[in-house]
Amino acid sequence: MDVRFSWVDVFAERPLTGNPLAVVPDADGLSDERMRAIAREFNQSETTFLVRPDLPGADHRLRSFTPGGAEVLGAGHNAMGAWIWLARSGLLDPGRDAFVQQIGGDTLPVRIVSRGEGGARVAMEQAAPRFPGPVDARDALAAALALDPADLAADRVPEVASTGVAHLLVPARDARAVDLADPDPARLRRLLADVGAEGCYLYTVDTAGLPPGVDAYARFFNPTVGIAEDPATGTAAGPLAAVLVRDGLKREGEAVTVEQGRAMGRPSRIGLTVGGGAVRITGSGVVVAEGTLHL
Incomplete structure (x- = not known):
């Protein structure tokens, strides 16, 4: 089984700065156990997997795991990096900049601010303080x-x-x-x-x-x-x-x-x-x- 991945430096303007994140798209065929094993293999603070959403209105569902196997349910660099990858992937409608992400049982708005040749800029809402x-x-x-x-x-x-x-x-x-x-x-x-x-x-x-x-x-x-x-x-x-x-x-x-x-x-x-x-x-x-x- 071949599983493709990308490496994204998040909160960064240039490579080898910011917070690195492994992003695994098309992850619907991966079990929770396999996702945790892949996160352990990458050994970064978090690895994010893109799967089909199961809540109304969501465009993409994100699941993120630490090397220790804990699932991360907040919207931080784990989500930011996934949307930076999506903005650069060609999978998003170029005429649209507003999207909805599903993380756990929540849906949160996301906006693609810019899609430059070298990277992207993303804005998203977190849960109420x-x-x-x-x-x-x-x-x-x-x-x-x-x-x-x-x-x-x-x-x-x-x-x-x-x-x-x-x-x-x-x-x-x-x-x-x-x-x-x-x-x-x-x-x-x-x-x-x-x-x-x-x-x-x-x-x-x-x-x-x-x-x-x-x-x-x-x-x-x-x-x-x-x-x-x-x-x-x-x-x-x-x-x-x-x-x-x-x-x-x-x-x-x-x-x-x-x-x-x-x-x-x-x-x-x-x-x-x-x-x-x-x-x-x-x-x-x-x-x-x-x-x-x-x-």
């Missing part, structure tokens, strides 16, 4: 991240937030503190389980030393699904943008830019807007490889 509440574990969080409590921001509190997937947002004092983090996976995994979060988004809104136009700098750790660090995480940047607007640090409808991945040598820019009860995420990407699995 939810803010389950603050987390009173400052010292434990600092210890799990190998930081001093003073490295965490004094004027903001850690909290769980979600636009499809619940993540723990941890505010740091500055970019240096973000870069200093060296998480203990077991310790962080226990803490995340205690607060009902999947991953940890360590961020700062101190823009001193950050590139112009960047509103927050972040790193993402997700030991609960076997991801040591991820270079670009849309399902975490979305809740962060919602929190910044809720707290008055950004205005509703104003562009929010999150930089991530610098510590991994894969700088990524994630664009977001928050308004009308929805979070919209925008990103570009390039298809960098294509191949065939011989199974």
